[in-house]
């Protein structure tokens with residue numbers, strides 16, 4: 137609280153809450169009996185709600201509106217709106233899968249399937265258990281690339297059994313019994329893809345998911361339904377492919393998906409006769425995303441026989457490096473809930489609370505600001521080494537644990 141501002145009163149907070157209408161036209165949230173109690177201490181307002189029975193999405197949206205209204209009260213620095221409703225389900229965990237990396241492209245035919253398959257092989261080459269899920273209903277080419285055929289067998293408990301090939305567990309919409317994924321393009325296609333993905337008997341550390349090109353239904357529902365840890369975009373250097381990639385990455389970011397980087401494929405070739413370099417699709421595409429790899433037109437990059445091409449082993453390492461820390465971060469009751477808090481106020485709160493930590497102690501945050509931005513701001517505010525653990529709780533929502541490094545310097549420092 138600034139020196140000029142005084143502690144808000146409980147009455148003022150209740151008055152602010154009266155501006156929030158209850159769902160179903162029941163007047164405001166106070167009149168509708170949806171607020172059980174309000175407490176104020178040192179600029180922090182805690183609102184206990186009585187929302188049991190309400191569906192989680194409505195309760196969450198209502199809590200957001202209450203939080204925003206209370207933040208308008210003079211002297212309020214932080215608001216905790218506690219709902220007695222389970223948090224909305226932001227992501228169906230895929231059984232047997234620890235993390236999901238999607239491979240996407242704005243356009244078809246740019247080499248997305250080639251990159252997905254070789255990236256999966258590259259990750260597996262360093263000892264990870266890797267799955268490859270081909271969700272490209274428009275061109276499920278993974279089976280052909282890996283020389284495998286369907287239909288998939290069923291496990292004893294009736295789940296789809298991934299085909300083991302080249303150290304990968306593979307499931308493709310091209311491996312289903314009726315082998316007609318093109319017929320899935322209709323309205324129900326995304327449900328069929330989701331079912332196959334969650335139904336498969338995976339046992340992997342990382343699942344590489346080859347999305348259909350573009351940003352259609354299947355792509356969006358996959359991003360919204362599953363806890364995707366990061367996306368790799370494949371593009372050619374051709375100017376329109378690059379500008380389409382910019383638009384697609386912006387949409388992924390809006391969905392809260394970390395963009396790990398781009399692979400610029402078909403970036404030139406060496407003439408086998410004269411040895412000259414040619415760039416038929418142009419060079420240096422104008423994209424703001426980090427370029428993880430530039431791959432030439434080269435027959436050997438298509439081959440899935442023998443050793444994984446060095447370019448894809450390197451890509452595997454770079455992708456692993458680019459992944460945000462995906463530890464499980466808890467959200468204790470004392471966590472700072474920064475959702476909806478104005479920028480300046482949230483920076484000040486984090487600075488004050490971080491300064492107050494003893495070395496080795498941690499501060500927990502729940503925030504709608506991207507973790508990289510929080511870390512950047514904090515690094516500008518303090519010279520103390522910090523460690524940041526990040527856990528994406530849903531689209532645009534992260535739990536962060538910010539720890540002050542141990543004085544003896546034994547703790548890993550990640551910034």
Ligand SMILES: Nc1ncnc2c1ncn2[C@@H]1O[C@H](COP(=O)(O)OP(=O)(O)OP(=O)(O)O)[C@@H](O)[C@H]1O
Pocket residue numbers: 241243244245246247248249250251272274275277349401402431432433434435437438
């Ligand atoms: N760097 C490369 N050098 C040579 N050939 C390549 C390269 N990348 C991809 N190809 C070839 O280009 C064709 C298209 O690649 P691929 O099927 O991977 O593209 P895609 O983006 O998945 O296409 P789709 O629109 O079907 O999803 C394939 O025949 C593939 O072998």
